[in-house]
Amino acid sequence: MTAPLLEVRDLAVHIGGLVAIAEMSFRVPEGQIVSLIGPNGAGKTTAFNVITGYMRPTAGRVLFAGQDITGLPPERIAARGLVRSFQRTSVFTGCTVLENALMALHGTGRAGLLGALLRSPAQRREEARLRAEAQAMLDFVGLAQRADTPAEVLAYGEQRRLGIALAAIAGPRLLLLDEPAAGLNPSETQEAMELILRLRARGMTVLLVEHDMAMVMRMSDSIAVLNQGRIIATGAPAEIRHHPEVIRAYLGSGHWEAAHAAA
Amino acid sequence: MDQALQHLVNGTVLGGTYALLGIGLTLVFGVMRVVNFTHGELYAFGAYVTYGLVSLAGVNFFLSLLLATLAGVALGAVLELLLLRRMRKADIDSVMLVMIGAMLVLQNMEMFVWGGVAKLIPNPFDGSPLVFGPVSVLPLRLFVLVVSCLMLLGFWLALERTRAGMAMRATFQDPETAALMGVRVGWVNTATFALGSGLAAASGALLGPVFMAAPTMGDLVGLKAFAIVILGGLGSLPGAALGGFALGFVEEFAGGYLSTEYRDSFGFLLIIAVLILRPQGLVPAKERIG
Amino acid sequence: MKFAPYAFVAALAAVPLVLPSPYLLAVLTLAGIFVIGAISLNLLLGYTGQLSLGHGAFFGLGAYASALTALGFDIGIGFGLRIQVNPQPVWLGFIAAIVVAGGFGWLLGRLAFRVRGAYFVIITICFAQVLRMVALNWVELTQGPMALISIPPVSLWLPGQGVVPLVSKAQTYWLVLAVGVLAFLLVRQIVESRIGRALVALRSNEALARSVGIRVTHYLVVATVASAGIAGAAGSLYAHYVRIVDPDVFLFIYTVTMVIMVITGGKGTLWGPVVGGLIFGLIPDLLRGRAAPELQWVLYGTAMILFVMFLPRGIVPAVQGLLGRRT
Numbered sequence: 001m002t003a004p005l006l007e008v009r010d011l012a013v014h015i016g017g018l019v020a021i022a023e024m025s026f027r028v029p030e031g032q033i034v035s036l037i038g039p040n041g042a043g044k045t046t047a048f049n050v051i052t053g054y055m056r057p058t059a060g061r062v063l064f065a066g067q068d069i070t071g072l073p074p075e076r077i078a079a080r081g082l083v084r085s086f087q088r089t090s091v092f093t094g095c096t097v098l099e100n101a102l103m104a105l106h107g108t109g110r111a112g113l114l115g116a117l118l119r120s121p122a123q124r125r126e127e128a129r130l131r132a133e134a135q136a137m138l139d140f141v142g143l144a145q146r147a148d149t150p151a152e153v154l155a156y157g158e159q160r161r162l163g164i165a166l167a168a169i170a171g172p173r174l175l176l177l178d179e180p181a182a183g184l185n186p187s188e189t190q191e192a193m194e195l196i197l198r199l200r201a202r203g204m205t206v207l208l209v210e211h212d213m214a215m216v217m218r219m220s221d222s223i224a225v226l227n228q229g230r231i232i233a234t235g236a237p238a239e240i241r242h243h244p245e246v247i248r249a250y251l252g253s254g255h256w257e258a259a260h261a262a263a
Numbered sequence: 264m265d266q267a268l269q270h271l272v273n274g275t276v277l278g279g280t281y282a283l284l285g286i287g288l289t290l291v292f293g294v295m296r297v298v299n300f301t302h303g304e305l306y307a308f309g310a311y312v313t314y315g316l317v318s319l320a321g322v323n324f325f326l327s328l329l330l331a332t333l334a335g336v337a338l339g340a341v342l343e344l345l346l347l348r349r350m351r352k353a354d355i356d357s358v359m360l361v362m363i364g365a366m367l368v369l370q371n372m373e374m375f376v377w378g379g380v381a382k383l384i385p386n387p388f389d390g391s392p393l394v395f396g397p398v399s400v401l402p403l404r405l406f407v408l409v410v411s412c413l414m415l416l417g418f419w420l421a422l423e424r425t426r427a428g429m430a431m432r433a434t435f436q437d438p439e440t441a442a443l444m445g446v447r448v449g450w451v452n453t454a455t456f457a458l459g460s461g462l463a464a465a466s467g468a469l470l471g472p473v474f475m476a477a478p479t480m481g482d483l484v485g486l487k488a489f490a491i492v493i494l495g496g497l498g499s500l501p502g503a504a505l506g507g508f509a510l511g512f513v514e515e516f517a518g519g520y521l522s523t524e525y526r527d528s529f530g531f532l533l534i535i536a537v538l539i540l541r542p543q544g545l546v547p548a549k550e551r552i553g
Numbered sequence: 554m555k556f557a558p559y560a561f562v563a564a565l566a567a568v569p570l571v572l573p574s575p576y577l578l579a580v581l582t583l584a585g586i587f588v589i590g591a592i593s594l595n596l597l598l599g600y601t602g603q604l605s606l607g608h609g610a611f612f613g614l615g616a617y618a619s620a621l622t623a624l625g626f627d628i629g630i631g632f633g634l635r636i637q638v639n640p641q642p643v644w645l646g647f648i649a650a651i652v653v654a655g656g657f658g659w660l661l662g663r664l665a666f667r668v669r670g671a672y673f674v675i676i677t678i679c680f681a682q683v684l685r686m687v688a689l690n691w692v693e694l695t696q697g698p699m700a701l702i703s704i705p706p707v708s709l710w711l712p713g714q715g716v717v718p719l720v721s722k723a724q725t726y727w728l729v730l731a732v733g734v735l736a737f738l739l740v741r742q743i744v745e746s747r748i749g750r751a752l753v754a755l756r757s758n759e760a761l762a763r764s765v766g767i768r769v770t771h772y773l774v775v776a777t778v779a780s781a782g783i784a785g786a787a788g789s790l791y792a793h794y795v796r797i798v799d800p801d802v803f804l805f806i807y808t809v810t811m812v813i814m815v816i817t818g819g820k821g822t823l824w825g826p827v828v829g830g831l832i833f834g835l836i837p838d839l840l841r842g843r844a845a846p847e848l849q850w851v852l853y854g855t856a857m858i859l860f861v862m863f864l865p866r867g868i869v870p871a872v873q874g875l876l877g878r879r880t
Binding site for chain 2: 671
């Protein structure tokens with residue numbers, strides 16, 4: 001049995017006396033789409049922030065491809081192939097869509113100050129390659145016609161797609177998507193789902209945080225349920241749907257009814 | 264040893280007014296999240312108004328001090344209403360730039376009106392020092408110390424016991440919740456800025472007679488105010504008071520034992536040292552701002 | 554429109570031939586030196602988004618480094634040791650200015666990541682003030698308030714004439730213009746490259762930038778060093794043009810001048826500092842004699858307030874908007 005791509009071990013996060021995460025352990029096997037769900041305030045965003053280096057845990061470890069990445073800064077984690085998207089403020093405002101894509105490709109380039117000043121042939125080739133890759137990703141997500149539009153002018157659905165594109169563009173091994181379907185209408189949600197499936201087909205492992213139960217049930221290989229800072233259940237969608245503790249955690253919430261209806 | 268005691272006393276006198284200066288600045292930052300670059304100019308304003316009233320209009324010294332402080336309060340209110348209200352939604356950099364512009368305007372108006380020469384502010388105190396054992400204190404300085412302490416006490420009481428003070432403290436801790444609880448944030452902001460400016464003007468009015476009113480005093484004092492506030496932790500009121508006294512002592516002792524010429528620069532060196540070694544200041548505020 | 558920049562530079566180069574008024578040349582030369590300072594500040598303030606209010610420090614460091622290299626100095630550094638440097642050719646001073654200023658830029662850059670936001674702004678202001686105090690008091694090195702005087706003018710090797718000191722106003726003007734164009738191109742090369750994209754990404758959305766692997770400290774340092782180095786070069790030109798350097802070069806107003814130039818011209822645009830620099834470099838001379846310097850500063854302060862409040866992106870983007878072009 002191969003090691004999981006991502007492993008969170010005994011994670012605990014205490015913020016100023018509040019227990020954001022009490023004790024969390026779960027795994028993300030390579031090549032799968034895993035969803036992290038749970039009622040509001042369960043600790044999902046905190047978990048994301050800790051995994052991606054924006055926050056330090058009080059205890060516990062985060063292992064990526066077998067290596068301990070706990071406490072590393074976000075940029076170092078990204079360089080290893082773990083990239084996240086953001087729920088809000090997910091694009092570079094004041095820049096065009098193409099510029100956004102080029103910025104997100106930063107890690108795949110190498111030209112430094114000298115390259116910038118001298119414009120050597122190697123630097124020019126790299127720029128051309130980056131542009132081609134940026135254009136290719138924009139085609140992939142369906143934003144090619146918007147390449148020269150300022151990112152903040154895009155429609156909400158397009159911005160969310162751009163956010164996902166920016167996270168995926170450098171070809172990370174693991175993609176962490178923070179509520180990719182938030183605020184999207186049903187057809188947009190369908191597009192987002194198809195996009196994520198296509199990214200998985202390209203070889204990316206995906207961990208998502210989502211509230212849209214229908215989407216989660218339909219596309220996840222495995223689901224981890226977080227409640228009050230603890231994982232209360234993990235398993236395939238079919239198991240989770242009928243899991244008594246999960247139902248109890250969500251009792252009365254419209255999400256659960258929607259999930260059942262969608263199934 | 265005697266010299267040390269003398270420095271201690273001098274440092275306390277200086278520290279008291281510096282504490283007022285620092286509290287005014289950190290109050291504005293804590294409540295409004297504004298880095299008030301005009302703070303030093305309000306200090307100069309206080310000094311010059313005192314000079315104008317005492318020397319040119321012949322007003323009673325003590326009354327002049329009071330009027331100078333009130334003038335500072337008024338000017339602060341005007342600045343807030345005219346400039347900061349509109350910038351409420353702007354980012355912190357833009358607000359800083361507007362404050363710098365205001366500082367330029369105030370500083371140069373002051374220079375234009377009063378000329379580039381330092382002004383001596385006459386005071387009614389006896390010129391011969393009071394001697395308490397090994398230390399001697401000029402009556403004027405003793406007066407300054409007493410008034411500073413009274414003002415600090417008054418400020419603390421106002422903040423703790425009055426409704427306005429409580430509104431300010433609530434906004435200081437959490438502006439959004441305060442607004443939800445019915446605190447009229449706009450009014451609180453104006454009052455805060457006016458109060459902070461008043462405190463700066465008061466420091467200027469008090470120290471003006473001690474040191475003279477000079478045209479570049481605003482710049483220097485403004486930076487010292489930042490030193491004080493950073494030393495104590497940006498956004499911490501007790502920190503600012505502590506920082507004020509700390510700077511007063513550092514200036515006196517370092518100035519006396521190390522080098523009189525570099526005396527004024529110890530404040531800046533202190534800022535840089537604190538920012539490198541302990542950025543949250545001596546008394547960390549509840550959250551790091553900025 | 555593509556030829557506009559070339560035409561502009563050509564027009565500027567032609568000024569000493571067409572309008573050989575020494576007064577005009579003097580004004581333009583000094584304005585040009587500050588434009589170079591503004592161009593350097595724009596890299597840090599406009600493109601990287603760091604409100605550094607101590608830029609005059611790099612300018613002053615460059616001025617002193619260049620002047621001292623050209624004049625030579627002899628100082629004791631404690632323990633009975635002395636450092637003695639003989640007068641060096643001016644071009645070496647120019648390089649020294651860039652290196653010294655860049656070095657301090659490195660220091661500031663490393664600091665920038667540890668202290669952010671308001672703290673960073675304050676520390677940059679203090680930085681310049683501390684240097685001013687040092688310049689005032691380390692008399693053995695800097696002559697303190699008595700200033701470094703008789704600084705030699707720039708001498709260049711010209712074909713057919715050997716090494717020639719540039720004493721004529723036209724020659725100095727062309728030198729400043731040449732350095733200005735070089736600085737502009739340098740910044741443009743940086744900005745339109747992968748590095749420039751990283752800087753803008755940091756300015757626009759730092760959290761997102763980090764999530765795609767952009768190392769914050771590294772790029773802040775790169776921006777600060779490049780920016781400081783160019784400012785140091787401007788300082789060197791200043792020292793050899795005005796030929797006197799005193800501690801007042803570290804005064805806040807020099808920094809504020811450059812800030813106003815960048816903000817009003819248009820931060821984050823290549824031409825912004827040029828436009829702002831020419832406007833605020835030339836206005837003081839238009840107003841000379843008609844308004845006291847203090848009132849001029851009241852005007853500049855008011856202008857800055859109005860621009861930040863009502864035209865925050867500056868003149869260049871506004872004009873481009875009117876002309877229908879995207880910035």
